[in-house]
Each structure stands twice: as C-alpha cells, then as structure tokens.
Amino acid sequence: MRTRTYKRVYVWELPVRIFHWVNVLCLTTLAITGFIIADPPALMSSAEASESYWFGTVRFIHFAAAYIFFFNMILRVYWAFVGNRFASWKAYFPRDKKMWRNLWHVLRVDILLQNEKNPDIQNISVGHNTMAALSYLALFVIALVQVFTGFGLYSSMSGWWLADLFAWVVPFMGGDFIVRTIHHAATWLFILFTLIHVYLVFYHDWLEGRGEVSSMFGGYKFVSKERMSKKVPNRTNVKPPVIEPEPETTH
Amino acid sequence: MATKTETKQTYYESIIKQGYSRRDFMKFATYITAYMGLESSMIAQVAKSLETSYRLPVIWEHYQECTCCSESFIRSDHPIVADIVLDKISLDYTLTLMAASGHQAEAAKLATMEKYRGEYILCVEGSVPMGDDGNYCCIAGKTAKEQFLEAAEGAKAIIAWGSCACNGCVQAAYPNPTEATPIHKIIKNKPIIRVPGCPPIGEVMAGIIVHVVTFGRLPELDGLGRPKAFYSKRVHDSCYRRPYYDAGLFAETFDDQNAKDGYCLYKVGCRGPMTYNSCGTIRWNNGVSFPIQSGHGCIGCSEEDFWDNGPFYERLTGLAGFGIESSADTIGKVAAGVVAGGLAAHAIAANISKRKELKSEISSGKSNEKNLER
Structure with a gap:
C-alpha cells in the first residue's frame, strides 16, 4: 500500500473566499427574488394597497443584491491581477502545454471516468483544473450578460449614472421583451452551473481527499510532498523545513 | 386637398378660413403644447409658429397596414387636428382621405414630390414587403417598395406611423411570409421618427406633427428613434x-x-x-x-415583435425557436432534471470505475483509524 505525505498549501486567499461566499449569497438571493418577480405568488389580502409593499420590497432586495453582486465581481477581477497564482487571471486561460494536458486529463479521468495505469502527479491540480477554470470563465460571461441585461432593464428606473451606463442595452436589443427573456433564461444557466459545480466539489473531495470542500472555508488544500520544490525557497531559509511543525496527513 | 391649396397659406390662415375663432385656435395651441410636454411659456411660440409658418407639404403613404393609424389620428381629441392639420390642408397625398383618385391622385403626389423636393415630410403607414420583388403590395401599378423608395428620396424627413412601419407588426410576425420590413431597415440616410403603437395615440401623432411644424425640426428622439416626450416611460x-x-x-x-x-x-x-x-x-x-x-392587460403593441412574444394572457417567458408552448422555465426545469440525472449516473459510474482506488483509500483510512493512539 502506497503511503503519501501531504503538505498543507494556502490556495484560496481570504478575498477569494469572501468573494465566493458573497457571490453564493447574491446569486441565491437574485435567483429567488428573480423568480418571485417573474411569477409572484397569489396573496389574498383585504388590506388596502397603501398598507402593503411586499412586492416592492422583493424588487428592492433584487436590485440591492444586483449591486452587491456587481461590485463583488469587480473586486474579484481586481484580485485577479494582484492575488496569488491560483487567483490570477492567468489561471483561467489555457496558455501552455501543461494546462492543455490537464484539460485532456480532466476530460478522460474525471468526466469520462477512465483509469490511468501510471497516473502523473502533475495532473492533479492545486488550484482550478483547466476544465473548471474554463467553466468559471463561462460563468463570468453569463454574469456579464446578467449585469448588462439587468442594469439595462433597470436603467430607466434609476437616476444614478452607473445604471444609466447600461441604458443603451434595451434599444440595442430591440426592446424590453427580448432583454427580459434573456435575463430570465440566463438565470437557469446559473442554476445548471451550481448543480454541476457542487457535485464536482464533492466528487473531488471524495476521490482525492485533499480538502476540496473545506478549502473554500479555510483556504488550504493538501498537496503531495513530492510536488514541493526540492530547492528550499529563500524566505524559509532561516527556518529549515525539517524542524517546521508542518501538519501532515498520511494515508 | 391638394387641388384646393395651391395658394400658400399659413396654418393660422387655414384654421380661421375653416370657421374656427381665434379663441379656438389659442385653445388648440395651449392643448397641443401641453401634449408635447412643453412649458406653458412655450404656448406663445407654438401659436406664433402656426401663425407665421406656411403649411408643410406632407405625403402620407399606405402600404401593408390596416389604416388604424389614420383612424386614430382623425379621432384625435381636438377638432382642429382632424379638420385642419390633417384632413383639410396638410396632406398632399393620402389614399384614405383625399378626394382625388386614380391617375389624378398619383399626379398630385408626383407634383408635390417635384415641387417640394427635399422639403416635404413623408409619413409612412404600414410595412414594406420586400419578398418576391415586393409584389405582395402594389399601388397604382407599382410595388410598395418602388413607391416607397421613390417617395423617400426627396423627403426631408420620414415619420413611421404605427407598429407596421416601426417594427413590422402582425404581418412581420413569424414566419413573415411577405418579408414585411419596417422602414428604418430600408432607408438609412434620412431622419426617421418612429411612432410605434397599434395604432399610436392620436394626440401623440398630432403632437409630433405640430412639433415638426412649429419648430422646424424633429422632436428629441430616444435610442430607438421614438420621440422622448411620448415614449420615455413604460x-x-x-x-x-x-x-x-x-x-x-x-x-x-x-x-x-x-x-x-x-x-x-x-x-x-x-x-x-x-x-x-x-x-x-x-x-x-x-x-x-x-x-x-x-380591465385588460397591455399587450405591448408599441414594442418590437409583440405578436411573437408569447400568449397575451401569460407572463412572458416564451423562447423563440422552442415552439409556442415551451417557456424558459420549462426548458430550464427539464435541463436541470437532465443534469441532475446525469450527475447521479456519473456519481454511480465514478464509484464503480474508481473502485480499486477508493477501496485502497478506504482500507488505508480504516487501518490508520485502528493504529490511532488510544
């Protein structure tokens, strides 16, 4: 039985984790309020209209969450330029042979479930695997579609210049009808993404046992010791790795 | 009509000649100023313009349409709109309302087009069928396409009345057999005011005409070429x-x-x-x-493709290309079901395919548990 020693690696920095969970909350809120706005439930009430404002409140929550979603997205884009290598924009575009090989690996081993005779440890991703990175890129594009159609629909109700920046979207598309339909249909793409995303997180956690699920809370993943660079990095020179009390897991 | 108005007259002169009093005229000026969304201080300017400006030559063409725009216009609130601005003096050519007919009518139109080249306003009611060389709509032996291109060439500006001229309306609904085409897609080099609606409101139409007459320029338009005064709000x-x-x-x-x-x-x-x-x-x-x-919901008659955007009595979720019955939600639910089923199948297949790997991981985990310090 092979024994593998794992090292604890800081993968997801705090801003990335905050982004992730704010995004989760925003998307959930936006989808729920969005569906309510599309098809409000029947409430029988004998109260005067002036006594009640619940539908207005639902719409307010939707618009407020949209602003948070938007700014959160902008902060994440900023972090793609200053964050670590796993957060970098470079992780989202397959640029070299290694990333393409990884894409092929994920397709064969994780999607088509084939088994490799001699698994190459290089193919186990520390951050996003190439396939996942591409799916997040697609999600970003869908998010842009939602931002443009959503703020486009919202702009005529808003007096703020930020929403007004999107005022051209409705005339460009031909009218509210088509913009609203796109906005509504794209919501389903988020739902489909979420299903697949959550499943794959559990899948990797179950098969690889490297802390896939918990990494988005604590930020750490476990990476095989073999992948640590043999050369001791300069900044840890003062403290030889031998006596460093590294938390390790052994299978 | 054309034959009666050879001598140049101002709008005011025509109005007084028709038997309206100065008081009626001022009431009309006040009313139309308010509809145009202007301040009350502008009433004098509107009145002055109507007093001093000579009538604008107008050619009003009818193509693929039902004449509901004309009907709406002549039922505009104030009688001066129907009697003077439209019916009696302003139109050099309109199939529906002019007294002349046949060759006489066509001759009057050609005369106006020549005499006022570059000055006349072309009002278009209806879409233009572009399919099969435009043969689906012919007037006076010419196709609507020929008629339109000819009339548009010398026009100062074009007003597209109604959803037909703006968006194609019902005849452009799927599958649009005649290739009914809104006019802004045919003519690109002229200023075009789009006044959608099936029909547009008569007062809106009158307001736009009076705006062009009194200020000598087009009203302020939005991104879709619609006058902001009337189409900026839902x-x-x-x-x-x-x-x-x-x-x-x-x-x-x-x-x-x-x-x-x-x-x-x-x-x-x-x-x-x-x-x-x-x-x-x-x-x-x-x-x-x-x-x-x-008690009836709005059917969105002034919006593009309103015929194709799902049933009028349901919240709009229809997706073109998926048939009338399927909505975004139906497709979404089916897709989510398929994905969930696929993921469940993948989960089972993964456990079978990777069973050796999993077995060793699980057994090593168990043996580690046994060896754990007490």
Missing part, C-alpha cells in the same frame, strides 16, 4: 394600478375578486412593465380610458 410607470403591483396584489384570472377589485394585471399577462408608451397619461378616446383601465 406604461407601467404611469399606470394608476401601480400601487397594487408594489403591494403585490394581483388578479389571478380575469373573473376573480382581485380583478373586480381592480388589482394589478401583471399575472394575467399585462405587458405594461415592458412597454414604452403614453397610454397611462394621455389615454385614449379623448382621455376616456386605456386598456388597463378597462
């Missing part, structure tokens, strides 16, 4: 039932108590939240009512 934004919408009080069917109580018609398909028009403020038939006030 019907929803000026709807008197809006408080019910914000309170979440909706009619579920047309015969339930909520409908009788006058609640919001959002759930029975009202397109007010997606439709830009003045129905909520100017209203129809001399300001008597508008569809929502009469």
Whole structure:
C-alpha cells in the first residue's frame, strides 16, 4: 500500500473566499427574488394597497443584491491581477502545454471516468483544473450578460449614472421583451452551473481527499510532498523545513 | 386637398378660413403644447409658429397596414387636428382621405414630390414587403417598395406611423411570409421618427406633427428613434394600478375578486412593465380610458415583435425557436432534471470505475483509524 505525505498549501486567499461566499449569497438571493418577480405568488389580502409593499420590497432586495453582486465581481477581477497564482487571471486561460494536458486529463479521468495505469502527479491540480477554470470563465460571461441585461432593464428606473451606463442595452436589443427573456433564461444557466459545480466539489473531495470542500472555508488544500520544490525557497531559509511543525496527513 | 391649396397659406390662415375663432385656435395651441410636454411659456411660440409658418407639404403613404393609424389620428381629441392639420390642408397625398383618385391622385403626389423636393415630410403607414420583388403590395401599378423608395428620396424627413412601419407588426410576425420590413431597415440616410403603437395615440401623432411644424425640426428622439416626450416611460410607470403591483396584489384570472377589485394585471399577462408608451397619461378616446383601465392587460403593441412574444394572457417567458408552448422555465426545469440525472449516473459510474482506488483509500483510512493512539 502506497503511503503519501501531504503538505498543507494556502490556495484560496481570504478575498477569494469572501468573494465566493458573497457571490453564493447574491446569486441565491437574485435567483429567488428573480423568480418571485417573474411569477409572484397569489396573496389574498383585504388590506388596502397603501398598507402593503411586499412586492416592492422583493424588487428592492433584487436590485440591492444586483449591486452587491456587481461590485463583488469587480473586486474579484481586481484580485485577479494582484492575488496569488491560483487567483490570477492567468489561471483561467489555457496558455501552455501543461494546462492543455490537464484539460485532456480532466476530460478522460474525471468526466469520462477512465483509469490511468501510471497516473502523473502533475495532473492533479492545486488550484482550478483547466476544465473548471474554463467553466468559471463561462460563468463570468453569463454574469456579464446578467449585469448588462439587468442594469439595462433597470436603467430607466434609476437616476444614478452607473445604471444609466447600461441604458443603451434595451434599444440595442430591440426592446424590453427580448432583454427580459434573456435575463430570465440566463438565470437557469446559473442554476445548471451550481448543480454541476457542487457535485464536482464533492466528487473531488471524495476521490482525492485533499480538502476540496473545506478549502473554500479555510483556504488550504493538501498537496503531495513530492510536488514541493526540492530547492528550499529563500524566505524559509532561516527556518529549515525539517524542524517546521508542518501538519501532515498520511494515508 | 391638394387641388384646393395651391395658394400658400399659413396654418393660422387655414384654421380661421375653416370657421374656427381665434379663441379656438389659442385653445388648440395651449392643448397641443401641453401634449408635447412643453412649458406653458412655450404656448406663445407654438401659436406664433402656426401663425407665421406656411403649411408643410406632407405625403402620407399606405402600404401593408390596416389604416388604424389614420383612424386614430382623425379621432384625435381636438377638432382642429382632424379638420385642419390633417384632413383639410396638410396632406398632399393620402389614399384614405383625399378626394382625388386614380391617375389624378398619383399626379398630385408626383407634383408635390417635384415641387417640394427635399422639403416635404413623408409619413409612412404600414410595412414594406420586400419578398418576391415586393409584389405582395402594389399601388397604382407599382410595388410598395418602388413607391416607397421613390417617395423617400426627396423627403426631408420620414415619420413611421404605427407598429407596421416601426417594427413590422402582425404581418412581420413569424414566419413573415411577405418579408414585411419596417422602414428604418430600408432607408438609412434620412431622419426617421418612429411612432410605434397599434395604432399610436392620436394626440401623440398630432403632437409630433405640430412639433415638426412649429419648430422646424424633429422632436428629441430616444435610442430607438421614438420621440422622448411620448415614449420615455413604460406604461407601467404611469399606470394608476401601480400601487397594487408594489403591494403585490394581483388578479389571478380575469373573473376573480382581485380583478373586480381592480388589482394589478401583471399575472394575467399585462405587458405594461415592458412597454414604452403614453397610454397611462394621455389615454385614449379623448382621455376616456386605456386598456388597463378597462380591465385588460397591455399587450405591448408599441414594442418590437409583440405578436411573437408569447400568449397575451401569460407572463412572458416564451423562447423563440422552442415552439409556442415551451417557456424558459420549462426548458430550464427539464435541463436541470437532465443534469441532475446525469450527475447521479456519473456519481454511480465514478464509484464503480474508481473502485480499486477508493477501496485502497478506504482500507488505508480504516487501518490508520485502528493504529490511532488510544
């Protein structure tokens, strides 16, 4: 039985984790309020209209969450330029042979479930695997579609210049009808993404046992010791790795 | 009509000649200024313009249409609109209202087009069929396409009346067999005012004509070429039932108590939240009512492709290309079901395919558990 020693690696920095969970909350809120706005439930009430404002409140929550979603997205884009290598924009575009090989690996081993005779440890991703990175890129594009159609629909109700920046979207598309339909249909793409995303997180956690699920809370993943660079990095020179009390897991 | 108005007259002169008093004229000027969305200080300017400017030559063409725009216009609130601006003096050519007919009528049109080349306003009612060389609509032995291109060439500006000329309306609905085409897609080099609606409100039409006449230029237009004064707000934004919408009080069917109580018609398909028009403020038939006030949802007649955007009595979720019955939600639910089923199958297959790997991981985990310090 092979024994593998794992090292604890800081993968997801705090801003990335905050982004992730704010995004989760925003998307959930936006989808729920969005569906309510599309098809409000029947409430029988004998109260005067002036006594009640619940539908207005639902719409307010939707618009407020949209602003948070938007700014959160902008902060994440900023972090793609200053964050670590796993957060970098470079992780989202397959640029070299290694990333393409990884894409092929994920397709064969994780999607088509084939088994490799001699698994190459290089193919186990520390951050996003190439396939996942591409799916997040697609999600970003869908998010842009939602931002443009959503703020486009919202702009005529808003007096703020930020929403007004999107005022051209409705005339460009031909009218509210088509913009609203796109906005509504794209919501389903988020739902489909979420299903697949959550499943794959559990899948990797179950098969690889490297802390896939918990990494988005604590930020750490476990990476095989073999992948640590043999050369001791300069900044840890003062403290030889031998006596460093590294938390390790052994299978 | 054309034959009666050879001598140059100002609008004011024509109005007085028709037997209206100065007082009637000033009332008209006040009323139309208000409809154009101008301040009361502008009334004098409007009156002055009507007094001093000579009538604008207008050619009004009819192609694929039902004449509801003309009908709406001549039923405009104030009699001067129908009697003077349109009916008696302004139109050099309009099939529906002119006294001349046949060759006489066509000759009058050609004469106007020559005499006022570059000066006349071309009003277009109806879309132009571009399919099969335009043979689906012929007037005086020429196709609508030929007629339109000819008339548009010398026009100063074009006013596209109604949804037909603006968006193609019902004849451009799927599958659009005649290739009915709105005019802004045919002519690109002329200023075009789009006045959508099926029909547009008569007062809106009059307001636009008077604006062009009094100020000698087009009214301020939005991104879709519609006059901002009349199309900058959704019907929803000026709807008197809006408080019910914000309170979440909706009619579920047309015969339930909520409908009788006058609640919001959002759930029975009202397109007010997606439709830009003045129905909520100017209203129809001399300001008597508008569809929502009469208990029927807005069908969005001034919006592009309103015929193709799902049933009028349901909230709009239709997706083109998936058939009339399927909505975004149906497709989404099916897709989510398929994906969930696929993921479940993948999970089972993964456990089978990777069983050796998993078995060793699980057994090593178990043996580690046994070796754990007590």
